[in-house]
Amino acid sequence: MSELKILGVHRNKKFSPNHIGNDGAIFSLTAAALEQLGCEVSICCEDEFLAVSEVKQHHIFTMARQKEVVKKLQELESSGTVIVNSAFGIENCFRINMHNALLARQVPVPHSFIVNTDDFSDTVFDELNGKGFWIKRGDFHAIHKEDVTFAGSVAEGKEILKEYALRDIPDALISQHLVGDLVKFYGVRGTDFFFWFYPYDHNHHKYADYENINGKSLHFAFDADELKRVAGSSAAAVGVDIYGGDAIVGRDGSFHIIDLNDWPSFAPCREEAAGHIARVIYQRFTQPIK
Structure with a gap:
């Protein structure tokens, strides 16, 4: 019986702020565990994946986050390629998408508001109780420290939103400090x-x-x-x-x-986690979805 040929697309360094080594370690351990399960594993980075005109493997495991890569993965997934994590799930983890999904599932989340960074009302801050606010870029994950910032006052919060607008971040999530x-x-x-x-x-x-x-x-x-x-x-x-x-x-x-x-x-549990991650990926690749 031939080995299951799978592709791993690991995360670009800029999407692993202060965790480049840790992200690389869990990905490598998972790839090794998949090989032990009988898979033939090929690895590429996000930029290499974008440069490939035709992806031959029909099973992909990925930590990718680059928006262009996620879109390409979604196109493959819609055409029948099995991808873990799902590229649609990856996009759902972008900040505002995630917040809305958790609210819809009635998951307990902080009281929050979604605002346009260059057109917002100061009154939004009045609706949040507590000492200060957390302001988070809404269109993606945190890449820079400023993408998740604590504001101790309304004036500070307004300045953070202005800075987001200058960085072409269209929207933000403002949450109460718990x-x-x-x-x-x-x-x-x-x-x-x-x-x-x-x-x-x-x-x-x-x-x-x-x-x-x-x-x-x-x-x-x-x-x-x-x-x-x-x-x-x-x-x-x-x-x-x-x-x-x-x-x-x-x-x-x-x-x-x-x-x-x-x-x-x-990071604190990757040696144990890698085997579980690999088995779930293998299960998704080998067992039809019911």
């Missing part, structure tokens, strides 16, 4: 694998100075099984199998999902 513990999680749909931890306790965060805003972890008690359920529901809402994200846990144990990503680094 007080509580930041919890990071990783999961693989279709498996029992789920891992969560306090990133500030382990110096694990893209931008370390966020700890000065969020505060040190106080380890408020919460239902980890419920977080696992809600995280899985969030991944299903956007349509990805390999996912991770962040939640804020309040003093009363309630939590809100503040971010959800397609195929993050799994």
